[in-house]
Amino acid sequence: MDYSETPETTQLRDMLRRFVEKEMPREAAARWDSDNAFPREVFDRLASLGVMGLTVPEEYGGAGRDIVSTMIVIEELSRRSLAVSVPYIMAACYAGMNLVEFGSEEQKRELLPRVAQGTLMFAYGLTEPDVGADLASVKTRAQRVGDRVVVNGAKRFCSGAGICDYIFTLVRSGDEQDRYRNLSVVLIAPDAPGVSITPINSMGMKGAATTDVTFDNVEIPASQIFGGDAGWHQGWNMLIGSGLDVEKLEVAAVATGVATAALEDAWTYAHERKQFNKLIGEYQSIRHKLADMKTQLHAAKLMLYHAAGMANRHQRCAVETSMTKLFAAEAAKAIALECQTIHGAYGYVKEVAVERYVRDALLIPIMGGSSAIQRNNIYKWTEAGL
Ligand SMILES: Cc1cc2nc3c(=O)[nH]c(=O)nc-3n(C[C@H](O)[C@H](O)[C@H](O)COP(=O)(O)OP(=O)(O)OC[C@H]3O[C@@H](n4cnc5c(N)ncnc54)[C@H](O)[C@@H]3O)c2cc1C
Known part of the structure; x- marks a missing residue:
């Protein structure tokens, strides 16, 4: 099994990274957090990249149902700010995925083109x-x-x-x-x-x-x-239908995005902060923390893109998506807290981004089916032979 990126997914990721650097600078992300504000103008510019239609079939004006690419968008946006990535999920996934799976033909014809244009969002x-x-x-x-x-x-x-x-x-x-x-x-x-x-x-x-x-x-x-x-x-069939599998992955992609940001910041800080005349990154205890986190994050990403590939191919993946949600959410929480520790006292103040990553990461094991519920389902569905 190969989960390496294709030229197309690398291109998409690069495009997103350029967008984030230009349109979502770190100061803006901090401001959206402190003001609890949705930057609609940034969202509109994101829509102009054509990424809203990644969950929408071509016949309804989208780019075709592509779960792997959708996860890349969520991950890259979450690496900077949930104030943009969560509205993206509300558009491409809550609206797009659900309409594709369960909308009536009339609803699909009326609403899916709006998803692809970035002018339709559902809240759950x-x-x-x-x-x-x-x-x-x-x-x-x-x-x-x-x-x-x-x-x-x-x-x-x-x-x-x-x-x-x-x-x-x-x-x-x-x-x-x-x-x-x-x-x-x-x-x-x-x-x-x-x-x-x-x-x-x-x-x-x-x-x-x-x-x-x-x-x-x-x-x-x-x-x-x-x-x-x-x-x-x-309603129940709609809730437990295959949309739910993708929903678990959306949360996992938020997790890997937030954890990536936290780890990058902690890695940089370890090479800037000196104590006892040495960079703290020269101490083995800090290096081991960084190495462990990089390993955990790598595993979470492999699980995410493996399960997203299965969902793309319409394969049964209820257990794989639950394992991914569980692992990625708990990894993100552990990584954010460890990165805060590396920042010492500065990790506890509002002006330093890791403080926000911790607050965001603590939510991830709660939403979209808690870790306990994922464990219940992994056991139950494995016993049932799913
Ligand atoms: C910031 C935020 C945003 C949210 N956004 C949305 C949203 O947009 N739409 C929406 O509908 N909901 C949303 N939620 C709600 C979220 O999805 C729920 O919090 C979640 O489903 C769990 O429900 P609960 O908090 O009531 O916990 P409960 O279900 O009451 O569970 C409490 C505790 O018991 C455990 N537990 C419950 N049942 C079992 C069991 N059978 N076995 C073992 N342990 C169990 C849980 O894991 C948890 O630890 C949001 C929550 C937050 C905090």
Whole structure:
């Protein structure tokens, strides 16, 4: 098995690196973090590179479904700032991937060209105040009334609700007894009457601010049932469909991006900072830390691009993507914390980027299915022969 880059992926990575250096300087990344701001003008310039359409088939105006390339974009953007990489995921993956997999033909024709142009973003409205890992127990209700759907309930930690075009909202569309069957996904515009959005002051992942969202008798046309009429009561299948495998990889790509940035900064610092008349990078204990982190990161990247290759080829990869999410997330957390240690006291102050990498990295094992949930699934699905 060979996971080395092709001339095309190297070209894409180089293009992204040039974009990041020019359009996303370090000072700007620090400012987006402290202001919890989404730099839409940078996002628009990113769209002009043509990378939004990497998840969209050519017949709908995209570049073709290419999961490996999508991961390269997420990784390179995350290496500088989640304020751009998370909105990219909201566009190319939350909107693009889900529409390709489960949108009705009408929704694909209307919305996929907008994904490719960079003018459509979905926020995920899955989690609720009483619902975390156990998503099948959502309480937000949707009722069909003629050609309308009425939604009541509340979502929590809905990131990017304030900047998205639609909240991809998991709702209970029938009897609670039949918990896996009676779920649907509906698309709700954040400015629809009856929608209220309140920011949550979270530790990291600034830019696509996370929020509480309430729906008070929100009425939407039935055409906003995801998947059209055929999608009603199909929410669970949409959630556990192959889109979920790619979703785990998106988080893993954020992890390798953040960890790469942290390690690069720590490596540089070790060659700048002197104590006891020696560069700290001359001490074996620091060199071993750097070597261990480089090894961990290399392993995480191999897992990421191996699993992304499988997803590209539509191979079954539920176990591989869970192992990748678990390993990359825990590696990123460990690497960010170790890099902070190498920076000593300076790793603890806002002006030094590693402080942000730590805050961002601490989220990665929590979101997109926690490490415990990945472990449960790796065991369960392996036993089941998947
Ligand atoms: C900054 C931020 C942004 C987020 N963005 C979004 C978003 O955009 N959209 C969205 O829908 N959600 C989002 N989330 C929510 C996130 O996906 C959830 O936090 C996550 O799914 C876990 O849910 P929970 O925190 O309620 O934990 P719980 O499910 O309540 O779990 C609590 C603890 O118990 C463990 N646990 C739970 N069940 C089991 C089990 N069966 N076996 C072993 N251990 C278990 C968990 O691993 C965890 O350690 C975000 C969260 C944060 C912090």
